[in-house]
Each structure stands twice: as structure tokens, then as C-alpha cells.
Amino acid sequence: MSQLSSSGLDVRTPLDRGTGQVGSSIVHGEFRDKVHGSLLYAADHYGPGMLHGKVVRSPFPSARIISIDTSEARALPGVIAVLVADDVPKNVMGEEASGLGLERIQTPVLAEDRVRYMGEPVALIAAEKPHIAEAAAELVDVDYEPMPGVYDPEDALAGNAPLIHDQGNVLSDWRIARGDVDSAMEDAHHVVEGTYKTQAVDHAYLEPEAGVGWIDVDGVVTLRVATQVIEHATEVAAILGLPHNRVRVASTYMGGAFGGKEDMTVEPFLALLVWETERAVRMVWSRQESLLARPKRHPFVMRYRTAANADGKVLAQDIDIVGDAGAYPYLSPRVLFAAAVTAVGPYRVDHVRIRARAVFTNHVPNSAFRGFGAMQVVFGYESQMDRIASASGLTREEVRLRNFLASGDPLPTGEPVPTVPAVAATMRRALDALKPQSPAENSKLARGRGFACNMQPYGRTVFFGDKASAWIGFEADGTVIVRAGVTDLGGGQAASLAQIAAEVLGVDTSRVIVHIGDTHLTPLTGGTFATRQLYMSGNAVLHTARDLRNQMAPVAARLLGVQTDDLEFAGDAVRTRTGGVELSTAEWVSACGAEEVATAHLGTFHGESGSFDSRTGQGRTFPDYTFGTHAIQIEVDTETGTIKVLDYVACHDVGRAINPLRVEGQIHGGVAQGLGYALSEEILTEDGVSHSALFADYLIPTALDLPDITPIVLEEEPGKGPFGARGIGEPTIAPVAAAVASALEDAVGIRPDRLPFTPERVLEAINSQSR
Amino acid sequence: MADQRISLTINQRDVSVVVEPNETLLQVLRDGLGHMDVKYGCGEGVCGTCTVLFDGEPVNSCLMLGVQASGHTVTTVRGLIDDPEGRALQARFLEEGAAQCGYCTPGIVLTAYHLVRENRRATREDLRAGLAGNLCRCTGYVNILDAIESHLGRSRSHTEASV
Numbered sequence: 001m002s003q004l005s006s007s008g009l010d011v012r013t014p015l016d017r018g019t020g021q022v023g024s025s026i027v028h029g030e031f032r033d034k035v036h037g038s039l040l041y042a043a044d045h046y047g048p049g050m051l052h053g054k055v056v057r058s059p060f061p062s063a064r065i066i067s068i069d070t071s072e073a074r075a076l077p078g079v080i081a082v083l084v085a086d087d088v089p090k091n092v093m094g095e096e097a098s099g100l101g102l103e104r105i106q107t108p109v110l111a112e113d114r115v116r117y118m119g120e121p122v123a124l125i126a127a128e129k130p131h132i133a134e135a136a137a138e139l140v141d142v143d144y145e146p147m148p149g150v151y152d153p154e155d156a157l158a159g160n161a162p163l164i165h166d167q168g169n170v171l172s173d174w175r176i177a178r179g180d181v182d183s184a185m186e187d188a189h190h191v192v193e194g195t196y197k198t199q200a201v202d203h204a205y206l207e208p209e210a211g212v213g214w215i216d217v218d219g220v221v222t223l224r225v226a227t228q229v230i231e232h233a234t235e236v237a238a239i240l241g242l243p244h245n246r247v248r249v250a251s252t253y254m255g256g257a258f259g260g261k262e263d264m265t266v267e268p269f270l271a272l273l274v275w276e277t278e279r280a281v282r283m284v285w286s287r288q289e290s291l292l293a294r295p296k297r298h299p300f301v302m303r304y305r306t307a308a309n310a311d312g313k314v315l316a317q318d319i320d321i322v323g324d325a326g327a328y329p330y331l332s333p334r335v336l337f338a339a340a341v342t343a344v345g346p347y348r349v350d351h352v353r354i355r356a357r358a359v360f361t362n363h364v365p366n367s368a369f370r371g372f373g374a375m376q377v378v379f380g381y382e383s384q385m386d387r388i389a390s391a392s393g394l395t396r397e398e399v400r401l402r403n404f405l406a407s408g409d410p411l412p413t414g415e416p417v418p419t420v421p422a423v424a425a426t427m428r429r430a431l432d433a434l435k436p437q438s439p440a441e442n443s444k445l446a447r448g449r450g451f452a453c454n455m456q457p458y459g460r461t462v463f464f465g466d467k468a469s470a471w472i473g474f475e476a477d478g479t480v481i482v483r484a485g486v487t488d489l490g491g492g493q494a495a496s497l498a499q500i501a502a503e504v505l506g507v508d509t510s511r512v513i514v515h516i517g518d519t520h521l522t523p524l525t526g527g528t529f530a531t532r533q534l535y536m537s538g539n540a541v542l543h544t545a546r547d548l549r550n551q552m553a554p555v556a557a558r559l560l561g562v563q564t565d566d567l568e569f570a571g572d573a574v575r576t577r578t579g580g581v582e583l584s585t586a587e588w589v590s591a592c593g594a595e596e597v598a599t600a601h602l603g604t605f606h607g608e609s610g611s612f613d614s615r616t617g618q619g620r621t622f623p624d625y626t627f628g629t630h631a632i633q634i635e636v637d638t639e640t641g642t643i644k645v646l647d648y649v650a651c652h653d654v655g656r657a658i659n660p661l662r663v664e665g666q667i668h669g670g671v672a673q674g675l676g677y678a679l680s681e682e683i684l685t686e687d688g689v690s691h692s693a694l695f696a697d698y699l700i701p702t703a704l705d706l707p708d709i710t711p712i713v714l715e716e717e718p719g720k721g722p723f724g725a726r727g728i729g730e731p732t733i734a735p736v737a738a739a740v741a742s743a744l745e746d747a748v749g750i751r752p753d754r755l756p757f758t759p760e761r762v763l764e765a766i767n768s769q770s771r
Numbered sequence: 772m773a774d775q776r777i778s779l780t781i782n783q784r785d786v787s788v789v790v791e792p793n794e795t796l797l798q799v800l801r802d803g804l805g806h807m808d809v810k811y812g813c814g815e816g817v818c819g820t821c822t823v824l825f826d827g828e829p830v831n832s833c834l835m836l837g838v839q840a841s842g843h844t845v846t847t848v849r850g851l852i853d854d855p856e857g858r859a860l861q862a863r864f865l866e867e868g869a870a871q872c873g874y875c876t877p878g879i880v881l882t883a884y885h886l887v888r889e890n891r892r893a894t895r896e897d898l899r900a901g902l903a904g905n906l907c908r909c910t911g912y913v914n915i916l917d918a919i920e921s922h923l924g925r926s927r928s929h930t931e932a933s934v
């Protein structure tokens with residue numbers, strides 16, 4: 001592994017000799033509980049006498065609310081509370097998400113005079129039994145007057161489109177510009193154009209949204225929920241009109257989240273019902289509710305014009321992206337911002353003009369989903385690169401080699417690429433590992449190979465001034481407690497922290513207990529999203545553990561009669577590098593106690609800061625990126641249009657793999673979800689009415705649909721995470737669709753510009769080509 | 772119809788519980804009897820998250836009524852801990868990293884247990900077909916299949932090692 005010395009990069013210090021805790025596929029305790037079925041998820045915290053909460057949702061995508069009559073629902077035996085908008089102390093949720101000063105558009109907790117999407121919450125019920133809550137929901141009598149709606153983001157831009165919010169239908173309009181695009185287009189040898197459309201898809205985590213809540217002995221409204229972001233507690237407090245310290249959120253281990261538990265889910269509703277009834281309440285959303293009403297991935301319409309010279313060198317990119325935000329802001333401004341910043345991909349382009357708008361429609365609000373805007377654009381930029389390759393008579397590899405970002409090259413925002421982009425290495429490794437193509441069994445089957453490269457940010461944009469805290473302390477027996485507010489989506493976020501602390505403090509990972517995700521008991525780290533946790537909390541734990549070790553090291557040095565530099569921390573002991581004498585960790589801890597040296601430490605890691613000028617579209621954005629290449633071999637049935645994946649290789653440069661087994665797991669899962677996106681998944685709606693509200697109608701890949709995905713974990717160029725790690729949660733899903741598109745062209749000479757590549761679409765493209 | 776008291780055997784223990792006529796077996800197992808290792812994923816019979824062994828056969832407990840279990844035997848994933856084969860299979864799941872979020876895991880372990888007991892020579896393709904009714908959103912099934920194959924005494928030539 002090469003080492004970088006530029007500031008802010010965390011290279012291994014001499015003390016971190018490597019005790020083997022980091023870099024090995026250690027199995028942590030909660031995984032054992034998962035396999036044994038003993039890990040409790042949000043809906044499992046259930047006790048006698050708990051009430052059941054239920055959300056009453058709008059059956060219309062766009063309507064005025066004339067009146068709401070709750071009397072019959074209240075009269076039903078077993079119903080304890082029915083709440084409507086007027087009962088909510090402060091009926092507003094959601095913050096201005098961009099961090100760049102957009103006008104705030106209010107999202108009500110419960111709809112007041114108007115509903116803007118089908119499934120929007122209108123009323124709340126608490127009842128003694130789930131079926132009573134269901135029945136009461138039916139009895140809430142809402143008089144709706146349907147209104148005209150907007151169901152296509154491009155229609156929403158038309159001058160005469162009905163307004164979804166008084167402020168207009170454009171939520172955010174980001175522009176990034178550099179160089180002189182028009183002259184570069186004129187001078188170019190090749191100009192290729194393409195319009196690419198992507199669809200709405202659901203996270204389809206197996207655990208639907210859930211939580212329980214109660215008023216604890218201290219009078220604090222306490223919520224135990226499946227959430228990526230415990231920091232929403234302050235927002236819940238504001239909704240209830242309570243001081244911030246009166247609402248506590250503790251996150252459970254999640255049965256998958258993928259961004260879908262980043263915005264609040266059950267929290268405000270649960271809290272309102274708890275506050276109203278002064279009883280414990282459980283709220284579990286049904287799968288059908290989740291499919292109907294939870295945020296999805298943004299559908300994009302992407303228009304690309306790409307100019308290249310005769311040698312296939314890209315000169316200019318002119319890109320216009322319209323993203324369907326749905327009915328309320330949620331995180332759309334940020335998603336479209338990420339799309340804009342990454343819209344040209346891992347290539348150097350000196351002349352760029354990028355516009356990315358988030359536009360309101362009467363669809364379910366769209367928000368965060370693994371890949372977060374930087375995913376959709378891969379389909380755009382990689383399709384364009386393939387088109388440049390054909391236009392200039394180069395292979396798809398060669399055209400990329402001529403354009404890849406090199407160390408220090410500027411991004412469209414004018415800032416240099418933050419670390420060394422080893423994208424060429426990932427391309428070589430992925431293509432080398434792809435199985436050679438063997439002939440298909442008959443002439444109706446066509447085989448082809450393809451690949452796609454990508455760059456995916458990790459960490460929040462630097463203008464948020466991100467930070468994360470952690471507390472680490474020794475017990476008298478030498479075991480370690482880590483407290484950090486991180487939430488665990490199932491990706492092993494907590495386990496990684498244990499490994500990092502263990503590595504630095506020289507104890508076995510099994511001797512570290514990590515307490516996570518509790519606003520009142522763990523130092524806050526910020527939510528688990530934007531593939532930021534390893535970078536932020538990982539660094540917080542790394543630095544806190546080092547500070548703790550440094551604060552305790554002189555005691556060991558004195559006892560062992562050496563300098564602190566001569567100490568080694570490994571194997572539950574402190575010893576001298578020269579060998580011989582050693583002190584068990586427990587003895588070390590007790591010696592510190594005797595000398596009144598603290599054996600615990602609270603530390604905060606500050607991410608980079610910087611500013612971005614949204615007028616010029618230039619400045620600092622993401623802390624860093626993860627680069628990768630996916631290669632695929634498919635077989636297309638030219639009579640039915642079905643695509644079978646024969647082989648799949650996914651290579652990412654992760655800088656340093658903290659736990660290789662989990663890194664491979666992230667790759668497997670991202671590719672699987674990406675193949676669903678590329679081949680079959682789509683939330684279908686018609687005039688805002690969902691046709692995909694059953695799991696039977698929304699098919700995610702089964703074991704029969706997927707190949708054995710081959711992950712290649714490169715440790716090429718250090719990133720900004722602990723020990724040089726780069727984030728890996730999101731990058732793995734992003735290039736899949738573009739890789740399939742590239743293989744389709746190789747196999748049957750078509751290039752559908754619309755996702756997903758269903759058999760019908762593939763067949764249609766094959767037929768229109770032969771006509 | 773009135774509530775009804777039923778007796779059944781769960782994980783080798785005889786229990787008796789009052790069930791409402793329209794309660795699903797899933798609801799009875801979870802909220803009635805506290806078997807929180809049986810999970811809800813869809814209630815439509817699509818995801819297999821709620822799988823239990825019913826007289827030894829895997830079923831979706833969300834599609835059955837609680838009253839139907841009267842006099843029958845139910846095994847949940849917790850019940851496999853007392854079974855040498857079940858325990859061994861769970862150990863393979865752990866080794867191969869076959870659980871990520873773990874939410875699908877109870878259902879998948881039970882289905883896998885049934886598959887390996889039915890057919891010790893099951894091929895990887897057989898296993899894929901056998902698991903098709905259990906969805907997993909996190910793993911792409913690769914490590915799950917590896918774990919079951921390893922339990923059957925085979926190892927798939929493993930993916931390219933890290934460098």
C-alpha cells in the first residue's frame with residue numbers, strides 16, 4: 001500500500017503496527033445473535049398493554065381536504081386516541097436539506113387542508129389491538145375534493161402546470177460550469193447526444209418501518225426505532241413543543257435501510273400518540289404501506305451532449321438533469337446536488353455545463369437511496385463514453401484510459417480530485433477476472449460482455465462541517481467500552497468500530513463492547529448515511545482510542561522501564577518492542593487507576609470544511625470518492641427479450657478493508673440490488689396512483705435470478721477513512737445498470753436508454769433495430 | 772366466532788394460548804407467545820421472512836391462521852439451537868458471513884435446514900431453487916449458498932482473494 005502525505009489523510013502511524021484486528025474477517029457478537037434469531041429488531045420490543053399505532057393515509061394523489069370527522073372512529077371500543085393536524089403542537093417536519101440556503105418548503109406531519117400524494121398521512125389512531133386500529137382507520141371520515149395533479153417532472157416545469165407548492169414546482173436548480181462549452185462543442189470532432197431515463201424503485205428492505213415509544217421514568221419521551229439518524233430526536237421534540245432533552249431516540253439494529261430510514265419514518269407519529277395517550281405504543285408499517293407511501297429512488301431524465309476530439313479525448317459535457325422530487329422536499333436538493341457534482345464521472349473534462357433540477361410532482365416524495373443521485377448518472381455518463389468509443393473507433397477500454405481522472409485533476413466544481421483515483425486499476429482487474437465468453441447454445445441466444453466505471457462520494461459535503469464523537473473507556477479487567485451514536489443498518493457499522501478500537505488498544509475484538517445509537521447515552525456521531533460512518537465515526541474512534549492510549553502510555557512505559565515509543569499494544573497486553581517484559585491490559589488499567597490517570601476519553605473528529613458557491617457552481621464539495629469498475633457477461637434471448645447474467649465481477653478500490661468479509665458482503669448486496677434496478681424493479685404509477693403496492697407486484701431478485709457475484713477488493717490508494725479506508729456501502733450499486741447496458745450493446749447491438757431493461761423493452765429495441 | 776384456546780408444540784415445548792379467530796399464526800407466535808425470532812416482512816406469502824417449520828415442513832406463517840396450528844408442531848429458528856445439525860448449519864452461516872442485516876436470516880436458516888435434510892446431494896442450482904421463496908435484500912445470496920454448500924461438505928472455489 002502506498003502512503004499519501006497530504007494533510008488530512010490518515011496514514012498509519014508507527015504505533016499501529018497492526019495487531020491483526022483491522023483487516024481480518026472477524027465475526028462480531030451481533031452477527032451470532034442474528035444467525036441464532038435472538039437479535040431484537042424495532043418491532044420486537046413488545047410488551048403487554050402496549051397500544052398499536054396506525055397512520056390514516058390519503059387515497060388521493062392530489063386533493064383538497066374539506067373536512068375530517070373522527071367521531072365514529074373515536075367511538076369504536078378499544079380506540080384510545082385519534083389525532084388530526086390540529087392536534088399536532090407544531091405541524092412541520094423536515095429541514096432545509098441542501099445546506100446551501102434554499103427556501104424552506106414546509107412538510108406537514110399530518111396533512112391540513114390539502115394532500116399532495118397518495119399515502120400522505122392524514123390522521124393517527126392508537127388502539128388496543130391491531131385490528132381495532134385498522135377498523136378505526138376505515139371509520140375516519142375525510143371529505144376530499146380531488147384537484148388536478150402533476151405526474152411527470154417535465155410537465156411540472158411547464159408554465160401552465162398546476163402548482164404543487166405556492167413557491168413553484170422547482171425545488172432546487174443547481175448549476176456547475178467550467179471552461180467554454182460552446183466553443184469546445186464547435187471545435188470537436190465528435191459530438192454524441194443521449195437522453196436517459198431512470199425509474200422509481202423501492203428500497204425493499206425486509207424489515208418494514210417500525211418502532212415503539214413510551215414516556216420513561218424521567219418523563220422523557222423515549223422512542224426505540226429503526227432509524228439511520230437518531231438526531232431526528234430534536235425535530236420530534238419541536239413537533240411536540242418540548243425542549244430537546246425531553247425526547248430520546250434509541251436506534252435498533254435495522255433489518256436493512258439503504259437510505260430509506262434516513263428521513264423520519266414512524267418517529268413523529270409514535271411520539272404524538274405516546275404523548276397523547278401517556279401509554280407505550282408500537283407502530284409497525286405494513287409492507288403495503290411501505291411500498292405505497294415511503295420515499296423511493298428519484299427517477300431522472302438526463303440529457304447529455306458530449307464532445308470529443310479525433311483521438312477520443314472528451315472535451316466538453318453539456319448535461320441537463322431533471323429529478324422527480326415527488327410532493328415534498330425531503331433530501332431531494334442534496335440528491336440532485338450529488339448528481340450534478342458527479343455527472344461527468346471519473347473522467348477529466350475541462351469544459352462542463354451541468355444543470356440539475358429537483359422538481360415537485362404529486363408522486364410519493366423521493367429521497368435517499370444507496371447511491372444518492374451519483375448512481376443514476378452512471379447510466380448517463382457511461383453510455384456516453386461507449387458512444388464516444390464507437391464514434392471514434394476506439395475500444396471501450398481505450399476511450400476510458402484516455403480520459404480517466406489522474407491524481408490532482410480538477411473536477412467540474414474546479415476542486416482537485418481529493419485522493420489518487422485508481423479507476424484504471426479497477427477496470428483492468430475487473431476485465432481480467434471476467435470469464436472468457438463461450439458461444440451460446442443456439443442462434444436465438446446472444447452473448448455479450450460489458451462493463452462500467454464509477455465514482456461515488458463518501459462523507460457529507462464539506463460545507464456541512466461534519467463531525468462525530470466517541471467515548472472509549474477501559475473496565476478494570478481490561479475490557480473496553482465504546483460509546484458512539486452511530487446506527488447500524490446491518491452493514492456491521494458497530495462491529496467495525498470495535499475492530500478499530502481493538503486494533504489501537506491492543507485487545508482482542510471480542511473484548512470490546514460497542515454501545516450505539518442513543519441520543520441520551522452515546523456521544524453523537526451524525527447519522528449513518530452518505531457512506532460517511534466509517535470515515536466519520538471510524539476516525540472518531542481511531543483518534544479517541546489513540547488519545548486514550550497516549551494518555552495511558554506513560555504509566556506503562558514507567559513500569560516497564562522504557563520510552564513510550566518502545567511500547568507495543570497487542571494480545572491484551574502492553575509490552576516492549578524488544579520483547580521480554582509485558583503488562584496485561586488489566587494490570588495497565590489498574591496501574592493508571594493508582595496514578596489517577598484517566599482510563600476513559602471522549603473525543604471528536606472534525607471532517608474537512610470548505611465552501612461552495614452555488615452561483616458559480618465552483619468550490620469544495622465531497623471529502624472523497626470511491627472508484628470502481630463492474631464487468632458483466634450476459635445472454636439475451638432474442639425471442640423473449642430476457643437477460644440472463646452469466647458472470648459478474650465487481651472491483652472497487654477500498655483503500656483499506658477494515659473487514660474483508662463485510663466489504664465483500666457490501667459488494668454482493670450492492671450488485672444484487674443494482675441488478676434488480678437494471679433488469680426488473682420499477683414502482684409503477686398512473687396519475688399518481690400506485691400499481692406497485694403489493695410485494696407480489698414489486699419483484700426483487702431471488703436466489704434464482706442472480707449469478708455468483710465475484711468481488712475484487714483492491715487496496716490500492718489510501719482514502720480518508722481510518723487506516724486509509726474508503727467508504728464502500730454505496731459505490732457497489734451504482735455502475736450495475738450501465739454495465740448491463742454496455743453488455744446489451746455487445747450482445748445484440750441495442751442500447752435502450754430507459755431503465756429497467758425488462759424483456760418487453762429489450763424485445764422492442766431488438767425489433768425496432770431489425771425493422 | 773369466539774376466541775379459542777389451542778395447544779401446540781413449539782421448539783419441543785407444549786404450550787397453550789388463546790387466539791382470535793382471524794389472527795395469523797405469525798401474530799400468535801410473535802405477540803401471543805413471544806417468539807420474536809419469527810419476522811414479519813410482507814404478510815402476502817412473498818418474502819419467506821416469516822418461515823417456520825410446521826410439522827417439519829417450511830411454511831409462511833403469515834398465510835396461516837393461528838387456530839390451524841392446534842395440535843401441530845412448530846419449529847422456529849431458536850429451536851434449531853438444540854439440534855446438532857441446526858447448530859452446525861448456523862455456524863456455517865456465521866463463518867461465511869451469510870447474514871448481513873439478519874432480518875431474513877431466521878427464515879432462510881429454517882428453509883436451508885429443511886433443504887439439507889431433504890437432499891444431502893443438493894447442487895447449488897437445487898439450493899437456489901429451494902431458496903427462491905426466501906428473499907434477502909442484503910447479500911445477493913452468494914454467502915448464503917456458500918454456507919449451505921459448506922455444511923454439505925463442499926466448498927465453492929472461493930472468489931478472488933483480496934490483494
Ligand code: FES
Nearest residue numbers: 812813814819833
Ligand atoms: S411475511 Fe410471510 S411471506 Fe412475507
Ligand code: FES
Nearest residue numbers: 872875907908909
Ligand atoms: S441479510 Fe438483510 S435481508 Fe438478508
